[in-house]
Amino acid sequence: xxxxxxxxxxxxxxxxxxxxxxxxxxxxxxxxxxxxxxxxxxxxxxxxxxxxxxxxxxxxxxxxxxxxxxxxxxxxxxxxxxxxxxxxxxxxxxxxxxxxxxxxxxxxxxxxxxxxxxxxxxxxxxxxxxxxxxxxxxxxxxxxxxxxxxxxxxxxxxxxxxxxxxxxxxxxxxxxxxxxxxxxxxxxxxxxxxxxxxxxxxxxxxxxxxxxxxxxxxxxxxxxxxxxxxxxxxxxxxxxxxxxxxxxxxxxxxxxxxxxxxxxxxxxxxxxxxxxxxxxxxxxxxxxxxxxxxxxxxxxxxxxxxxxxxxxxxxxxxxxxxxxxxxxxxxxxxxxxxxxxxxxxxxxxxxxxxxxxxxxxxxxxxxxxxxxxxxxxxxxxxxxxxxxxxxxxxxxxxxxxxxxxxxxxxxxxxxxxxxxxxxxxxxxxxxxxxxxxxxxxxxxxxxxxxxxxxxxxxxxxxxxxxxxxxxxxxxxxxxxxxxxxxxxxxxxxxxxxxxxxxxxxxxxxxxxxxxxxxxxxxxxxxxxxxxxxxxxxxxxxxxxxxxxxxxxxxxxxxxxxxxxxxxxxxxxxxxxxxxxxxxxxxxxxxxxxxxxxxxxxxxx
Amino acid sequence: xxxxxxxxxxxxxxxxxxxxxxxxxxxxxxxxxxxxxxxxxxxxxxxxxxxxxxxxxxxxxxxxxxxxxxxxxxxxxxxxxxxxxxxxxxxxxxxxxxxxxxxxxxxxxxxxxxxxxxxxxxxxxxxxxxxxxxxxxxxxxxxxxxxxxxxxxxxxxxxxxxxxxxxxxxxxxxxxxxxxxxxxxxxxxxxxxxxxxxxxxxxxxxxxxxxxxxxxxxxxxxxxxxxxxxxxxxxxxxxxxxxxxxxxxxxxxxxxxxxxxxxxxx
Numbered sequence: 001x002x003x004x005x006x007x008x009x010x011x012x013x014x015x016x017x018x019x020x021x022x023x024x025x026x027x028x029x030x031x032x033x034x035x036x037x038x039x040x041x042x043x044x045x046x047x048x049x050x051x052x053x054x055x056x057x058x059x060x061x062x063x064x065x066x067x068x069x070x071x072x073x074x075x076x077x078x079x080x081x082x083x084x085x086x087x088x089x090x091x092x093x094x095x096x097x098x099x100x101x102x103x104x105x106x107x108x109x110x111x112x113x114x115x116x117x118x119x120x121x122x123x124x125x126x127x128x129x130x131x132x133x134x135x136x137x138x139x140x141x142x143x144x145x146x147x148x149x150x151x152x153x154x155x156x157x158x159x160x161x162x163x164x165x166x167x168x169x170x171x172x173x174x175x176x177x178x179x180x181x182x183x184x185x186x187x188x189x190x191x192x193x194x195x196x197x198x199x200x201x202x203x204x205x206x207x208x209x210x211x212x213x214x215x216x217x218x219x220x221x222x223x224x225x226x227x228x229x230x231x232x233x234x235x236x237x238x239x240x241x242x243x244x245x246x247x248x249x250x251x252x253x254x255x256x257x258x259x260x261x262x263x264x265x266x267x268x269x270x271x272x273x274x275x276x277x278x279x280x281x282x283x284x285x286x287x288x289x290x291x292x293x294x295x296x297x298x299x300x301x302x303x304x305x306x307x308x309x310x311x312x313x314x315x316x317x318x319x320x321x322x323x324x325x326x327x328x329x330x331x332x333x334x335x336x337x338x339x340x341x342x343x344x345x346x347x348x349x350x351x352x353x354x355x356x357x358x359x360x361x362x363x364x365x366x367x368x369x370x371x372x373x374x375x376x377x378x379x380x381x382x383x384x385x386x387x388x389x390x391x392x393x394x395x396x397x398x399x400x401x402x403x404x405x406x407x408x409x410x411x412x413x414x415x416x417x418x419x420x421x422x423x424x425x426x427x428x429x430x431x432x433x434x435x436x437x438x439x440x441x442x443x444x445x446x447x448x449x450x451x452x453x454x455x456x457x458x459x460x461x462x463x464x465x466x467x468x469x470x471x472x473x474x475x476x477x478x479x480x481x482x483x484x485x486x487x488x489x490x491x492x493x494x495x496x497x498x499x500x501x502x503x504x505x506x507x508x509x510x511x512x513x514x515x516x517x518x519x520x521x522x523x524x525x526x527x528x529x530x531x532x533x534x535x536x537x538x539x540x541x542x543x544x545x546x547x548x549x550x551x552x553x554x555x556x557x558x559x560x561x562x563x564x565x566x567x568x569x570x571x572x573x574x575x576x577x578x579x580x581x582x583x584x585x586x587x588x589x590x591x592x593x594x595x596x597x598x599x600x601x602x603x604x
Numbered sequence: 605x606x607x608x609x610x611x612x613x614x615x616x617x618x619x620x621x622x623x624x625x626x627x628x629x630x631x632x633x634x635x636x637x638x639x640x641x642x643x644x645x646x647x648x649x650x651x652x653x654x655x656x657x658x659x660x661x662x663x664x665x666x667x668x669x670x671x672x673x674x675x676x677x678x679x680x681x682x683x684x685x686x687x688x689x690x691x692x693x694x695x696x697x698x699x700x701x702x703x704x705x706x707x708x709x710x711x712x713x714x715x716x717x718x719x720x721x722x723x724x725x726x727x728x729x730x731x732x733x734x735x736x737x738x739x740x741x742x743x744x745x746x747x748x749x750x751x752x753x754x755x756x757x758x759x760x761x762x763x764x765x766x767x768x769x770x771x772x773x774x775x776x777x778x779x780x781x782x783x784x785x786x787x788x789x790x791x792x793x794x795x796x797x798x799x800x801x802x803x804x805x806x807x808x809x810x811x812x813x814x815x816x817x818x819x820x821x822x823x824x825x826x827x828x829x830x831x832x833x834x835x836x837x838x839x840x841x842x843x844x845x846x847x848x849x850x851x852x853x854x855x856x857x858x859x860x861x862x863x864x865x866x867x868x869x870x
Contacts, residue, residue, distance in 0.1 A: 088831040162828045168805060169788040175745075175830060262806025267745075267787045279789060279804055313678070319692035344791065346804045349723035353716060360708045367704040368697065374670055375696065379688025381680040384609045392609075392675070396616055399667050403660035410656055410711065412649050412718040416798045419791060419826040461605075468612070476620060480627050480637050485795035487826045490834040498795050498822045501636055574687035581687065 030139070032131035033557055037138050038117030039450065042443075044141065045109040048100055053517045055097035062090050064503075064510035066492050090491040091160040092182075096152070098163030099186065103193045104148065106435055107293065108141065110300040111200050111235070114442055115228045117450065119204055121548035121555065122222050124213025124564035129206040137199035140192055147189035151182040159186035162489065164290070167260035167282050171252040174268045187250045194243040197235050204232035213547065215566030219324070220585070222546055222570040223317065226324055227303025230331045234292045234299075238335070242289035245282060252277070283345055287338035295334045297431060298398075299327055301438035302369060305391045307570070308445050309376050311544045312388035314581045316571040318375030319368075326365035326372075333362045343414045352411050359409035366402045370395065380574075381581070385542075386460030390441030393468055397433025401426055404479065419489075422482025428475040440467070440523070447530065448537030452553040455534060459526040466519035473512030477505055543582045546570045550586050606679030610672055617668030621661065640795045643817040643842060648718035649798040655714070659707060727778040727812055737782035737810060739771065743790030743803040746832035748823055752852065765856045769838035771823065772855075773815055774848040780812045791827035794840060802827055815842040 031037060061070055062085045069075070074083025085093070116134065120127055128134045152158045159182045161170035169175045170183055208221070208229045221229075248259040258274035260282045265272040310317040317323065339347060339355035373395045382388070404426040408414045417423065440463075447455050486499050493499045540549040547570075551560050564586050572583035627637040642650060677683060727735040740759055742749040750771050754763030759782075773779045783792050783803050790803040792811070801811045823838030843851065 086831075087834060091828070091831055091833070160831070166789055166828070169828065169830060172788070175788055265787060265805055278806065280807075314680075315687055316689065316691045318690065319697055322692065322697045344800050345802045346807050346809055349719065352723065353719065356715075356719070357712050360712050363708055364701060364704055368701055370667060371696075371700040372692070374667065374674065375690075375692070377671070377674045377678065379690070380674075380678050381683060381687055382606065382675060382678045383680045384606050389609060392613060392671070396613055396668065396671060399664060400616075400620070403664055406660055406708075406711070407653065407656055410652060410715050412715055412722055413653050413656065415722060415800050416649050416653075416795075418800055419793070465612070472616065472619075476623065480623065480634070483627070483638050484636070485640060485793070485824075487793065487824055489828045491831075492834045495834055495837055496822045496824055498640055498824070504633070505637065571691075574689045576689060 030135060032127075032135045034116045034120050034128045034131070034134060035450075035555065035559075037134055038113050038115075040138050041108055041112035041116060041141075042114075042450075044145070045105050045113055048104040048145075049109075050520075052097055052100035052105055053520070055093050055100065057514055057517055058085060058093045059090070059097060060506075060510040060513045061085065062093075062491060063493070064507040066494060085491075087491040088160065089157060091162075091489070092156065092158040094489060095160050095162050096148070096158045099148065099159070101431070102163060102293070102297070103190065104141075104145070106297045106431060106439075107193070107197065109439055110297065110435070111197065111204070111228065111231060112138065112141070114224070114300060114304065114439075114446075115200065115204055115231075118224055118446065118548060119207055119228055120211070121449070121551060121559055122225050122546055122570075123208060123211065123216055124547045124560065124566065125207060125211035126558040126560065128203045129210055130203050133199050134203050137196045137203065140196040140199065144189040144192035144196065147185045147192065151185040151189070154181045154185065156180055156182040159183045164286060165249065165282075166286075167249065167252065167277075167279050168262070168265055168267070171249050171260050171282075172265070172267050172272065173253055174270070184250065184253060187246050187253075190246050191243055194239050194246070198239055198243075201232035201235035201239075204228055205236065208232075213564045213566050216547075216585075217566075219321070220566055220569045222303070223306035223320075223323060223327075224300065224303035226327055227300040230327050231296045231299050234296050234331055234334065238289045238292040241285055245285035245289075248285075249282065280342070280345060280347060283342055283347075284338070287341045288335075291338040291341065292331070292334045294427075294430070295330055297435055299330065301394065301435045301442075302327065302398075304442045304445075305394045305438050306373070306376075307544075307546065308387050308391040308441055309373055309395075310571045310573060311445075311542055312383050312385055312391070313377045313380030314383075314573045315376060315380035316569075316573060316575075317372070318378075319372040320569065320571065322368055323372050326368045329365035330362060333358060333365070337362065340409055340414070343411050344418050356409055356411045360406070363402065363406060363409075366398075370399055370402070385444075386455070386457055386464055387441040387445035389461065389464045389468075390437045390444065393464070394434055394438045394441065397429050397437060397471075400476075401429030401431075401434055404429065416485065417482055419487055420482040421478040421486045421488060424488055425475055425478030425482055428478065432471060433475065437467075437471075440464070443527070445542070446548075447527075448541045449548055449551075449553050449555070451531050451534070452537055453530050453532075453534030454537050454541060455530040456526050459522050463519065463522040463526065466522070467516060470512045470516035470519065474509050474516055477509050481505065540584075543580070545572055545582050545584050547585055550584060606675065606681050610675040610679070613675060614668065614672040617665050617672075620668075621665065624657070624661075641817075642798065643796045643815055643819065643821065644798065645814040645816050646721065646798075648721060652715055652718055656711065659711070726810060727780060735778060735780050735812075737780045738773065739781055741771065741781055741783040741792055741803070742786055743783070743792065743825070743829070743836075744786040745788065745830050746825075746836040748792075748825075748836065748838040749786075750838075754856070763856075765852065765859055767855060769823070771838060771840045772848055772851050773840065773842055774845040775815055775818055775842050777845065778812055778814050780810055782808060782810055784808050788829050789827045790825050790829045790836065793824040793826035794821065795824060796821040797840075800826055818842050818844070 067084055069083035161179050173180050251257040252259055256274050258277040260279050261274050261277045263275035306317055337359045340359040343352050444460055537553050539553055547564050566585045570585055574581050575583045627634040729735050740751040748769050750767045752765040753759045785803040785805040792803050793800045797813050799813055820839055820841050823840050825836035
């Protein structure tokens, strides 16, 4: 139980003496409060972000100094080989790096952490529509954490069929080390992630549709909420397909069915019993979810960036409605473009043309969004705060990632660049340069709301600068590797004459990657120091308009100490109607607002 | 600091363009950091890549410069003018929707012929029948098995020639290959030929190309096929038609001899 003081800080009524173990558990562990669940997601995903980053360093080490002893970590992990990464281990590394980053970091940090934390606050609700379901959506992630984590410690040291888990390699247990128990655990974990996301998406949709504060029409929703809403729709409609496909693959492995195993397969010199299946079926089912998942991984980030840009440019978001339509357009098209992952898979080439045209069309709403972001900063008063820097870099990096997507949408060009580092460059620009940068920006932006304290700006800027430099050093060069045809997923690409001269470039990238991971120490220190010792933040330290900034920092149980009533959209910065350069959504028309007091005070 | 950050963002388009131009020109230290030498007649893929590179490059430079200029000019420490209070412009939205739409439509149509040539218009014989495969490529963990049909031009007959990781093709001829897999997915990738096709168990597929330059080139496996994926290395040799026929004959005789020798030994 908590109450809120006049300066906007929430305090808990209980002293430590009264606060029992049971209550501690119900408040902070099995909590049904969306904010606590959001923070639980945030801490868990940030931990996995670190693990995923370290897995990436393993990959990069092998590509820069193949078959050489890894200092410190090598002897600890594989003493038998003298500290070298084996090809089996390398295959596991990139499989698990991608799996962890996609399913345990990006999707849950956007939807689980920020979705949970922000949705009720930004729409003026006191909690999610289904708090218990919300709690379960977090705790169902734990079996996923345990199965993914546990798979490192069974035979094969982790799944190693690639994150796409293409059969027959993945569905035939004899096909590779790491496609035994580890792969089964991987599939079970994937199912748990699916169930968690499903629970979340039902909650987000219901909450956004049903629980908006009075006056909060759909066209007054912040872009962050639009991004979360459309993401929830995508999850609800696309995810069951992957979950079903996962069960089918599990059945192939455990019960000997043959959904994805063709007739007459010979693996390890023995013929498979089951047959009659079709390996391409998995690819269709997998990408039917995993392509929309690309948008699940970017739409909320786009929303958050829109909010940050508008706030620090002190200007209304340029083209709000086109931005909303663009999100809807991206999501709609996202459902019919999965085949562009399969141009060289053996799919009917006629179908390739259809997918090519649909894929190219996605460039349109993406362009609309980019130009609108530029329109937003044009003619503003830009303050270069840490969240703003991350948001600006999102725009620039998203442009690179989006434009390189056109190369692979072009079917003939895709023949050459498919499965090369060009693709790796593309999706790292979208997912690291884009989403991860937006996530950092969002953490710096909403941190005062989450913890009631400010993060350190100079440290934040150093973190931004180093991350930005080393990120480009790591990923931009991948385009060049891709142009040479340098393939992904090879433990030793220098085995081929064609790629032998690319070793120095890989060493350069690896050094950048190591430094990129290392400079996250600035973030970690800043984050944890500020939670405890950062300067206290009032309700609205950025002078922003959104509803969440009218609640106390951090908000107590039930979020608002007044009934928020919404009078306008969230982007009224620089409005000529008021003296200040911002005009909070809850402030009645033509009435001066105050930074630290809510505009409308009624009993809660 | 606004000036510093503006310049940092400006450095992205500048360094990006320099890196691409530098490697495409093959200057030190980025020699051979661009497409591997093209050895087939069809340069559609390279051409299309450059067309897209030019279009996206212009957009990239344009947005990068615009962003830099806005950041430079509207830095709140330097700019004293009024904020442009605007919620958007219908006309601008139309302009920046229609122009990309036209460009994208152009690209989509422009590339169709190249795609059809690469995947749909299989070379024909004079009698109008599709040209039969010169060889069959079979992917298996972790090697490429090559099967030539022999003099009767039919696969799986006693005069078939088998090699491992060694594919020979004649220069200046349309080569059709049949590709399939015995176990898991592989991907038959010839970087110098701009050719790539996933090799799917249970499916038979055809690819074609016309090599125009003699030499030995890598066959790469581009689809994860297990721990030994990186070792799945083959070689394709392009040679004159007469050298190719001589090689076929020699290889066939060697195969006969080895079978004969093997029988003797037993």
